[in-house]
Amino acid sequence: MAILGPFLSLLFIFLVALLLLKKYHPHAVLLIAGLGMLFISLLLKNNLPPLKNPTGFSGFDLFAFIKESFSSTNAGVGLMIMAIGGFVAYIDKIGASNALVYVAMKPLSFFKKQPYIAASLVIPIGQTLFVAIPSAAGLSLLLMAALFPILVNLGVSKLSAASVITATTAFGIGPASAITASASSIIGTESVNYFVNHQISLVIPLSISMMITYYFVNRHYDKKNGFEKPTSTYTNEKINVPLIYAIIPIFPIVLLILFSELFSLFPSPIKLDTTTAMIISLFVALLFELIRTKNLKDVLESMKVFWNGMGNIFKTVVTLIIAADIFAQGLISLGFIDGLISLTQQIGFNATGIAVVMTVMIYMASILMGSGNASFFAFGPLVPKIAKTLGVESTTMILPMQLSASMGRTVSPVAGIIIAVSEIAGVTTLQIVKRNSIPLTVALVVMLIFHFI
Template sequence: MHYLGVIISLVFVVLVAKLLLKKYNPHAVLLLSGLAMLVISQILSYQMPSLENPTGFAGFDLFRYIKESFSETNAGVGLMIMSIGGFVAYIDKIGASEALVYVAMKPLKLLRKYPYIAASMVIPIGQLLFVAIPSAAGLSLLLMASLFPILVNLGVSRLSAVSVITAATAFGIGPASAISVSATTISEIPVITFFLHYQIPLVLPLSLSMMITYFFVNRYFDKKNNLIEIVEKTEEKILKVPIYYAIIPILPIILLIVFSKIFNLFKTPIILDTTTAMFISLFAALIFELIRTKKINNVLNSLQTFWNGMGNIFKTVVTLIITADIFAKGLISLGFIDGLLALAQNIGFGAIGIGVIMSIMIFLASMLMGSGNASFFAFGPLVPKIAKTLGVESSTIILPMQLSASMGRTVSPVAGVIIATAEIAKVTTIDIVKRNLIPLAVALAIMLMYHYI
């Protein structure tokens, strides 16, 4: 065991956490720290990660790691995530996301006499929307525009309303989620199988626990601080597109479920992958737009929104995956995983102990970074080696880690979703985090007990 390498890797983990907390660029921090660890590993003659085509010179091999990571990511998970980003940008452009939110919010108006029940109902409804609109900041802003006035009119405080809206993005699940796609790639499980058989059974009790905890936490704090307010009834927002546009955001999910091995509805199997489903749904959306507007030139020009969305996801999420992969390679080369496993075994931990430690670590990392993607992409790739050493399936460890990443973001004062909603609601980010911390901590504890015990 190279204890020096483990100590150095821990120093890098702490250093990276501090730099990210100070809002240094995460892509640069992860990339440079990963390369630095690889250099140290070379100097100390540690075992380096394998390369498909080494250059023959150790110095150049450092950059070959970046090249191969780009190639592997862009050919697989990167293209999938970019297609998702392009589709999300397009449905937002044509108003389909707004139509879906408009339809989903209708049931809440039936609970006028029970404002805190209505507020708690936002969580499962918002979670369903989050599966189809996998942008935490994007969905939250849509809900702030459409749902926030409704909740306030029902007698819920501004702080309680914004807390449940952000809580709706606490679980990044489904085939359109970047974290889910990465988790399925790591665990080598089909994305729709992972969604239906792994994520949903675990998220259902967590959503129920959050509904209950938010009901009591928000009611308690509102009464304690005398924050309950009732404002003049706000006029209902007019929908600018046909209501049937609400089907467009969920079309990829419908396609993936119908054409999957789960149901076997056809004699000759028809299996769709996520990327293909996104492109099919894009062209369906184009047809919807052509029927509505009858302006073929405008519809053709609108396709640029899709390409722009793909580009935006590449420069943010995909490049983050690549830089995080280099960071993970650096940790592995210094013996971080071997050290973690040795420590766990000496203490008496097995797969359960390691899984709990990794989940809590990612939860805290997301709080520091304000990004579930950054924390998961940094530590997720380490799972296969851990699982193989412990003799368990990768999915056993990866599932709670994946959920912990998005849960941690919901209690981060530097997360984009928290900052954006706090600005609109005219409350502080710290106040939102205080409301979210108890329900999310309870959900984290329930998740770890439910999954491992």
């Protein structure tokens, strides 16, 4: 019976992949598959994920999972994504995105002949920002507002621009990262020490490998798909708003960096989350519009664009994230993670072999569940015991496992970051995953070689 659950979870994974490839509605496929796995787990008397407010009847509890997923998602990452989506819609409507492109295109005109170099340079820049803004979906959508139109105007396709932007969050590093906090806690060290002495030295060669592979992969696929560079740019076109509007798209990023742990500008620390930064930036944009138009009624009316943008993101992105969450809970309840762990223990490899296998397994689990946190939190706590048994340092095993978790999320078609970016870019999740798969697989191999050999 112990092997039945993991076997059934693999069967569900195959069926879901088949239906998604046949372009069935992904929200419904993931949600129904997740409920199906939870129902089978109930029949098998497996431990279901805990509910904050159980109904008292296990049959109704299956649907209570959906309610609680809605509640937790909408109160956290869902609200953040909706706020960013509304802000992106608003700055596009008032012309702030065009102003940013116009201003940025002049100093970046050097890259007009080499746009794919510019796209690759987004990776280390974004990775640096990710240390200060440790929200994968949040940072990616901020970069979609600030950098996506610039990259497209330089001469890369929307798909290429979206792919490098998602790649900026491929490594969950830095003291503020949830995965870093968990990893450092497991091995008993400070987050800052773990970041400075272990993460940075390994991430640098990985970032370089990704810059190189993304350059060739995006250039190859754009050429193969018949993409043609835009014939006009904002360097020679007039815009209808003041150039100062160019600061509006990047204002949230500036706020989040200034009020992050990287700076200590005030005696009493001021903490600013992404959602609050987006709301502040919205009102800054409204103030700009009021000064420019001097028409209070029209400015207040323009907030409809923000609300509509939030609504569009909710119905397309947030609901899909919730469906993917139910799917992940179903996999866990059927013993998918436990099955992988059991397989690892039965292989009989040495310390390096087990670390490599577990790193790859976490990578694959993140792809399937769309969450780096979920896969790492399931495997990570096992490291100290395994490391002690094999006589190796926990850090040696946990570092590549921790990085592979966020790397796998970057090639997952059900990850929130991929879903959100694909919606704004106007491409499919599978298209982004296809672009990301080669560079992230190369980075995974480079990491294993660099760390263990």
